[in-house]
Amino acid sequence: MNESLTKYKDQIKTFWVSRSRKQKAGMGIGLLLILILIAIISFFATRTDLVPLYSNLSVSETGTIKENLDGRGITSEISDGGTTIMVPKEQVDTLKVELAAEGIPNSGSIDYSFFSQNAGFGMTDNEFNVLKLDAMQTELADLMKSIDGVKDAKVMINMPAEQVFVSDENQQGSASIVLNTNPGFTMDQRQIKSLYHLVSKSVPKLPTDNIVIMNQNFEYFDLDSQNAGSNAVAGQMEIKKEVERDLQRQVQNMLGTMIGFNKVVVSVTTDIDFTQENREENLVTPVDEENMEGIAVSAQRINETYSGEGAADGGTPGAGDGNEPTNSGVTYGSGSESNGDYEKMEETINNEVNRIKKEITESPYKVRDIGIQVMVEPPEPDNLNSLPQSRVDDIQQVLSTIIRTSIDKDEVPDLTDQELSDKVVVSVQPFNGKVEMDDEKNTGLPWWIYAVGGVLFLVIILLVIMIIRSRKKEEEVEDLIVEEKVELAPIPDIEPKQETEATIRRKQLEKMAKDKPEEFAKLLRTWLAEE
Numbered sequence: 001m002n003e004s005l006t007k008y009k010d011q012i013k014t015f016w017v018s019r020s021r022k023q024k025a026g027m028g029i030g031l032l033l034i035l036i037l038i039a040i041i042s043f044f045a046t047r048t049d050l051v052p053l054y055s056n057l058s059v060s061e062t063g064t065i066k067e068n069l070d071g072r073g074i075t076s077e078i079s080d081g082g083t084t085i086m087v088p089k090e091q092v093d094t095l096k097v098e099l100a101a102e103g104i105p106n107s108g109s110i111d112y113s114f115f116s117q118n119a120g121f122g123m124t125d126n127e128f129n130v131l132k133l134d135a136m137q138t139e140l141a142d143l144m145k146s147i148d149g150v151k152d153a154k155v156m157i158n159m160p161a162e163q164v165f166v167s168d169e170n171q172q173g174s175a176s177i178v179l180n181t182n183p184g185f186t187m188d189q190r191q192i193k194s195l196y197h198l199v200s201k202s203v204p205k206l207p208t209d210n211i212v213i214m215n216q217n218f219e220y221f222d223l224d225s226q227n228a229g230s231n232a233v234a235g236q237m238e239i240k241k242e243v244e245r246d247l248q249r250q251v252q253n254m255l256g257t258m259i260g261f262n263k264v265v266v267s268v269t270t271d272i273d274f275t276q277e278n279r280e281e282n283l284v285t286p287v288d289e290e291n292m293e294g295i296a297v298s299a300q301r302i303n304e305t306y307s308g309e310g311a312a313d314g315g316t317p318g319a320g321d322g323n324e325p326t327n328s329g330v331t332y333g334s335g336s337e338s339n340g341d342y343e344k345m346e347e348t349i350n351n352e353v354n355r356i357k358k359e360i361t362e363s364p365y366k367v368r369d370i371g372i373q374v375m376v377e378p379p380e381p382d383n384l385n386s387l388p389q390s391r392v393d394d395i396q397q398v399l400s401t402i403i404r405t406s407i408d409k410d411e412v413p414d415l416t417d418q419e420l421s422d423k424v425v426v427s428v429q430p431f432n433g434k435v436e437m438d439d440e441k442n443t444g445l446p447w448w449i450y451a452v453g454g455v456l457f458l459v460i461i462l463l464v465i466m467i468i469r470s471r472k473k474e475e476e477v478e479d480l481i482v483e484e485k486v487e488l489a490p491i492p493d494i495e496p497k498q499e500t501e502a503t504i505r506r507k508q509l510e511k512m513a514k515d516k517p518e519e520f521a522k523l524l525r526t527w528l529a530e531e
Contacts, residue, residue: 003518015470027466030459037456040449050077050086053095054105056151056180057083061105068104069095133157140202144179144195149187152180157203174210175199181215192221236274239365244268251372251402255395263377263431271369273408283356294351301348307341366408372399373425381430392426399424 016024054065059082066085069076074095077086087095099105123131137155144153160171177199181187196208213221248268255264286292374395378387400420407415513520 007518023466027463030463033452033456033459037453040452048075049089050075051089051092052084053087053092055080055084057085057105059083065099065105068099068102129159133159136203140177140199143198144177147191149182149185150179151182154178155199157206159203160205171205172210173203173206175203175206175212177211177213179213179215179221187221192223195221196223236272236365239274240270240272243272243367244270247370247372247402247406251374251399254398255374255376258395259376259391263379265375265431267373269371269373270367273366273368274364275366278361279359281356281358281360283354283358285354285356287352287354294353296349297352298350299348300346302344302346304344304346305341306343366410367406368408368412369423370403370406371423371425372403373427374399375427375429375431377431378428384428384430387428392428395426396421396424399426 019027053076054061057065062078062082062085066076066078069085069087074087074091078084079086137157140155140157141153144150144155154177156176158174160173177195192213195213196211199211200206200208208223211223215221245268247270248266251268252261252264252266255266287294376387376392376395378384380386400417400423403420403423404415509520512523
């Protein structure tokens with residue numbers, strides 16, 4: 001065994017001595033890289049992948065679960081400010097089942113199941129009312145947490161004391177609710193109304209006016225008042241916001257496509273007239289407006305003439321029906337009880353005209369004025385001249401066209417170019433307050449690990465090739481030694497008559513070759529190296 005170790009040691013020493021400095025440095029660097037690669041692979045292979053077991057926990061719940069996991073000897077970490085506990089990925093499902101069987105996590109809140117589990121005598125009315133109120137708050141909070149976008153909910157209910165006398169004024173309860181909503185979550189009026197009615201119908205003597213709902217950012221979710229005046233004002237403000245928001249999105253998308261969405265900021269302000277008019281018009285207009293005449297539907301003309309003796313003087317001009325539109329009469333005569341004549345002409349025409357009845361309801365609102373403010377960052381933020389003036393003029397022209405087509409024509413019949421330019425402001429300046437969004441974390445290995453792995457793989461291949469070549473050279477030397485050994489084997493066993501120093505050495509070598517072939521081969525290699 002020692003001889004084998006000595007042999008390999010000598011081989012390694014001989015191989016190392018026969019290498020040049022560059023080869024030695026390359027092998028040293030390769031060995032170092034191999035060790036680093038082995039360390040990296042060991043780190044990632046032995047690293048435990050932790051995933052959330054429970055999230056949005058209270059501090060007390062996190063402490064309880066952490067203590068239980070430490071007692072089990074399970075690796076765990078706490079994150080998100082003590083609200084999330086992380087455990088190995090392969091143990092998540094098992095731990096959830098086991099902890100649930102032990103009643104963990106237990107928030108300490110009381111729900112309606114408490115009464116079925118702890119029903120019994122000895123509880124006073126006050127204790128029962130307190131537990132009942134706590135259970136009601138817990139159940140309402142659980143109902144609200146089931147809504148999409150609501151992570152957590154806290155409900156505080158204040159119930160009035162029961163009155164002793166019937167004549168006492170009935171007092172009403174109140175409720176305060178704090179919702180922990182997801183970032184960017186918005187609640188429309190229909191959802192707000194549902195929350196108010198959910199609480200109002202779940203708690204007796206609790207009208208919607210006594211309920212306050214807000215989120216963690218102190219934004220109140222107010223229910224639209226039943227008052228017509230308040231409702232009208234809220235509706236008008238909502239319409240104004242919607243008009244401004246639509247115009248802002250339109251301008252933002254258009255300019256963002258032209259310049260870049262992160263280089264444009266748009267603000268739109270409007271002046272809206274909410275005056276609404278309902279009127280009825282009864283109009284009579286001529287059919288022929290040029291001559292101011294109608295269409296003759298019917299006409300009647302009467303001509304009377306008389307001549308002879310005994311004709312009475314005078315006549316009745318304009319005789320006929322006073323309501324007829326045209327009635328003319330002329331009588332000619334002279335003298336009394338004498339000869340004479342007269343003539344009567346009468347004409348009646350019925351004209352048809354246009355009778356128009358209009359019931360007009362004006363538009364619920366009219367846009368009287370619009371102001372658009374745009375801030376643009378140049379392509380090179382430090383060089384304001386990198387955005388040409390022609391591009392700024394194009395933006396000004398586009399915004400002027402939007403204003404011209406959006407303002408009500410009855411309010412402003414025509415706008416001059418100067419008036420339009422006064423309603424548009426385009427500012428070119430760098431954005432110093434731009435928010436830089438962090439890139440999403442990549443769960444995979446970084447690229448440099450793959451690069452280092454590739455380099456180490458090439459180094460390993462080169463080392464393997466060098467080792468194979470060195471072994472081949474050693475095998476060739478051993479083959480040469482064996483051949484020499486074979487040639488020395490058939491030595492004639494004839495002793496000379498007189499032993500000399502050479503014959504004595506030859507016998508010693510022959511004996512060594514028979515008894516100790518390894519030492520004999522080593523001796524031959526030493527002689528060959530010296531030669």
